[in-house]
Amino acid sequence: MISHESILSGDGWIDTIAELGTCFNLHVMYEDLIITVEPGHIKTILASDFENYVKGDKFHNTMSSLLGTGVFNSDGDMWKFHRSMTRPFFSHDRIGHFNIFDRHAEDAI
Incomplete structure (x- = not known):
């Protein structure tokens, strides 16, 4: 089992990716977070098909004080x-x- 502490601190990401693969669903506080380290996925999300991967109001509101x-x-x-x-x-x-x-x-x- 992957501990929340290791995920949040960043220490467990390498082990998590080794265990779950390079693209997986992380369910956190009733939210589904899709995690990927696949270069092709990242290129699609950030460059070639960016318009289809909106952050949305919830992300904007949550992250506005930081970003x-x-x-x-x-x-x-x-x-x-x-x-x-x-x-x-x-x-x-x-x-x-x-x-x-x-x-x-x-x-x-």
Whole structure:
């Protein structure tokens, strides 16, 4: 049995995925949460078929104090607007430097 503590802390995700597979239904407090680590599913959800995977009002209301109204907490036209505003920050030119940040972060830690 998978403990809620290990799921919430993040410690149990590797074991959970090994036990349940790379896509599974997690029932938490009367809600069904579909968990996936399949690259194809993630690409579909985040890019190629994003319009069919809305977050909805319940997610927006629950997460607004943490995520605000930006790209991670919006749907439809508002999401398109926020994505177009943030896209330049994720160009190959900028992301290519993350290995430098990672190396310095490791040194700092």
